[in-house]
Amino acid sequence: MNKLTSKLKGNKLAQIILLVLYVLITSLSLYLAQASVTAFLLMLFSLLLLYYTELPDRLKWLIAGVVLIGVIPFVSSTGPGYQSYMEVATVVGIYVAMALGLNIVVGLAGLLDLGFVAFFAIGAYTYGIFATGQAANFMPFGTFPLSGESFWIFILIGCFVAALFGVLLGIPVLRVKGDYLAIVTLGFGEIIRIVFNNLDKPVNITNGAMGLASVKPPEIFGYQFVYPNQFYYIVLAILFLVILAVRRFEFSKIGRSWKAVRENEIAAQSMGIHLVRTKLLAFAIGASFSGMMGVVFAAKQTFVDPTSFTLLESITILVMVILGGMGSVPGVILGAAVITILNLQVLTEVTNYLNQLSLDGVISFPEALAPAKMQRFIFGAILIIFAIYRPQGLIPSKNPVFDEESLKEGSKKHRKEKITVEPDKGFQA
Amino acid sequence: MSILTVSNLTKQFGGLVAVNSVDMTVEKGSITAVIGPNGAGKTTFFNLITGVYQPDNGNVQLGSSSLVGLKPHEISRHGIARTFQNIRLFSNITVLENVMVGLHKQLKAGIVGTLFQTKKVREEEQLAKEEAYHWLEYVGLAKHLNEDAQNLSYGAQRRLEIARALATKPKLLLLDEPAAGMNPRETRELTEFIHRMREDLDVTIVLIEHDMKLVMEISEQIFVLDHGEKIAEGKPAEIRNNVKVIEAYLGKSAVTPA
Numbered sequence: 001m002n003k004l005t006s007k008l009k010g011n012k013l014a015q016i017i018l019l020v021l022y023v024l025i026t027s028l029s030l031y032l033a034q035a036s037v038t039a040f041l042l043m044l045f046s047l048l049l050l051y052y053t054e055l056p057d058r059l060k061w062l063i064a065g066v067v068l069i070g071v072i073p074f075v076s077s078t079g080p081g082y083q084s085y086m087e088v089a090t091v092v093g094i095y096v097a098m099a100l101g102l103n104i105v106v107g108l109a110g111l112l113d114l115g116f117v118a119f120f121a122i123g124a125y126t127y128g129i130f131a132t133g134q135a136a137n138f139m140p141f142g143t144f145p146l147s148g149e150s151f152w153i154f155i156l157i158g159c160f161v162a163a164l165f166g167v168l169l170g171i172p173v174l175r176v177k178g179d180y181l182a183i184v185t186l187g188f189g190e191i192i193r194i195v196f197n198n199l200d201k202p203v204n205i206t207n208g209a210m211g212l213a214s215v216k217p218p219e220i221f222g223y224q225f226v227y228p229n230q231f232y233y234i235v236l237a238i239l240f241l242v243i244l245a246v247r248r249f250e251f252s253k254i255g256r257s258w259k260a261v262r263e264n265e266i267a268a269q270s271m272g273i274h275l276v277r278t279k280l281l282a283f284a285i286g287a288s289f290s291g292m293m294g295v296v297f298a299a300k301q302t303f304v305d306p307t308s309f310t311l312l313e314s315i316t317i318l319v320m321v322i323l324g325g326m327g328s329v330p331g332v333i334l335g336a337a338v339i340t341i342l343n344l345q346v347l348t349e350v351t352n353y354l355n356q357l358s359l360d361g362v363i364s365f366p367e368a369l370a371p372a373k374m375q376r377f378i379f380g381a382i383l384i385i386f387a388i389y390r391p392q393g394l395i396p397s398k399n400p401v402f403d404e405e406s407l408k409e410g411s412k413k414h415r416k417e418k419i420t421v422e423p424d425k426g427f428q429a
Numbered sequence: 430m431s432i433l434t435v436s437n438l439t440k441q442f443g444g445l446v447a448v449n450s451v452d453m454t455v456e457k458g459s460i461t462a463v464i465g466p467n468g469a470g471k472t473t474f475f476n477l478i479t480g481v482y483q484p485d486n487g488n489v490q491l492g493s494s495s496l497v498g499l500k501p502h503e504i505s506r507h508g509i510a511r512t513f514q515n516i517r518l519f520s521n522i523t524v525l526e527n528v529m530v531g532l533h534k535q536l537k538a539g540i541v542g543t544l545f546q547t548k549k550v551r552e553e554e555q556l557a558k559e560e561a562y563h564w565l566e567y568v569g570l571a572k573h574l575n576e577d578a579q580n581l582s583y584g585a586q587r588r589l590e591i592a593r594a595l596a597t598k599p600k601l602l603l604l605d606e607p608a609a610g611m612n613p614r615e616t617r618e619l620t621e622f623i624h625r626m627r628e629d630l631d632v633t634i635v636l637i638e639h640d641m642k643l644v645m646e647i648s649e650q651i652f653v654l655d656h657g658e659k660i661a662e663g664k665p666a667e668i669r670n671n672v673k674v675i676e677a678y679l680g681k682s683a684v685t686p687a
Contacts, residue, residue, distance in 0.1 A: 272534035410559030
């Protein structure tokens with residue numbers, strides 16, 4: 001095996017051939033064996049392989065685009081499992097975007113946020129209220145529900161409203177640090193959910209625990225988005241923008257100031273970094289991704305109620321970030337995908353299988369160990385194993401590598417002062 | 430011409446008066462040392478100047494503007510940079526990025542510019558990398574640019590702190606025990622380096638130091654603190670023979686033999 005990998009290393013052609021072969025085989029198996037979860041997972045695994053190839057970044061993006069836009073929807077489209085696969089893929093996309101948002105707050109800026117799902121809820125309700133008749137209760141002007149064509153604008157509105165709440169939350173909360181911050185954000189998450197749960201009186205804004213039903217589906221030029229395979233493309237498009245934004249922020253002045261604040265607040269301040277503004281920016285940008293996906297979620301489910309936004313959701317997103325690798329964009333994407341698929345597909349399949357076995361009388365489970373209860377247990381066990389054996393995450397974060405030669409050339413023009421010694425001997429006399 | 434004027438500066442922590450009505454004037458372009466026994470209030474004094482603590486009383490003036498009430502990042506923008514007694518680097522990012530953080534306030538990139546990666550932002554970022562590299566060359570860490578800051582040796586970490594501080598283009602540089610933990614050779618190199626910084630960069634330097642050889646060799650003016658109070662100030666030769674100073678360091682019996 002080692003010999004094989006060492007041979008592959010550096011040989012881009014071999015890598016690309018192997019990758020294409022892999023994609024072909026998994027596509028074919030998924031195409032032929034329709035209900036096979038394994039085939040679907042192996043198909044998704046090709047993206048991870050792609051990440052580890054040594055191809056140029058642009059080519060990687062291109063291949064990933066082809067696989068995500070064309071291959072996956074196409075090969076899973078023939079059988080009865082089509083919509084459920086697309087549903088899983090869509091949910092994965094939503095969680096990936098949220099985990100990337102939380103990664104900015106927790107992974108880059110080092111602010112432990114246990115109430116992150118609140119911003120998701122804010123996005124969902126922003127669209128939910130105006131895309132149902134609900135808004136008519138407190139807004140006498142205008143006709144509600146708004147048409148499905150407003151969805152596209154609401155993605156932006158959801159983004160801004162969530163960012164605004166991120167700032168509003170941040171102003172009081174950022175006075176505290178560390179463990180206290182975690183507790184306060186946890187409180188905020190619960191407050192938002194409970195407010196939504198009770199805001200049906202005196203003025204009925206959120207329709208309380210009943211939730212908002214029949215949210216208008218997105219629409220463009222008369223074409224309606226109703227099925228998961230349609231939402232899949234919306235999520236994919238937003239996700240692409242989110243990843244692009246995250247990468248750009250991470251390696252910019254702003255990203256550096258986040259990391260500096262994470263590493264040492266006092267030193268960061270004495271370098272001229274505005275502590276509160278930097279933290280607020282992290283909160284706002286992280287929240288905005290979540291808000292966008294909240295809008296999509298509301299439109300996809302066509303139903304919004306407070307039970308979708310519990311503390312468990314916040315924890316799950318945090319687990320995605322930690323399992324994937326704090327501060328690492330590819331890691332967090334993988335972490336979010338693994339956890340979502342584990343929850344939605346693998347563990348459910350395992351439970352079904354065990355249920356079937358016990359129904360057939362092959363094994364019998366005592367009541368306390370019923371397969372449905374085992375699901376959380378297995379999930380927990382996996383997390384513990386990871387915490388022990390891979391605390392830095394699936395794909396640990398990497399620092400950028402700078403090209404010394406090009407900097408050496410460029411640094412000369414910054415030499416305004418009269419340096420009398422050779423470079424690199426600056427300190428040694 | 431004086432660059433830093435401290436007058437009547439006082440800071441209390443509960444019942445303890447850490448800094449007690451200290452006056453100090455630092456000449457522009459000079460090298461000044463602040464010395465004193467452990468717990469004399471030297472680091473607290475630095476923290477008051479850089480805004481980490483707010484003084485209870487008194488004034489700190491840089492040039493013609495008062496620094497009292499300003500946040501640390503605002504004071505940094507006024508042109509004061511510092512290093513820390515217990516090294517405070519950004520441990521998990523690269524050496525080059527550490528220095529680039531020092532360039533923070535000189536960079537103009539905003540959210541929109543970053544998102545769209547405008548030409549201006551990309552050029553600015555490239556210039557920042559080059560300038561940061563230049564500072565690494567200046568302190569002799571250029572070949573370590575891609576290492577994590579925490580993996581540097583102790584002496585190299587101290588140099589990186591200085592590079593990071595220099596990147597902010599300070600008028601006044603505060604060094605908190607720069608020679609702590611260094612061997613005699615490294616200390617000698619540091620002495621020369623501090624001299625050179627002043628020549629090259631037109632910067633005023635104030636340092637806290639316990640290494641008396643270094644202090645006497647390098648500084649033009651020395652202030653001595655003990656129990657939060659300034660007990661002496663003057664040229665090295667004057668301080669060396671000051672009775673109060675000897676008393677503070679060695680006890681009363683050293684001055685008045687029984």
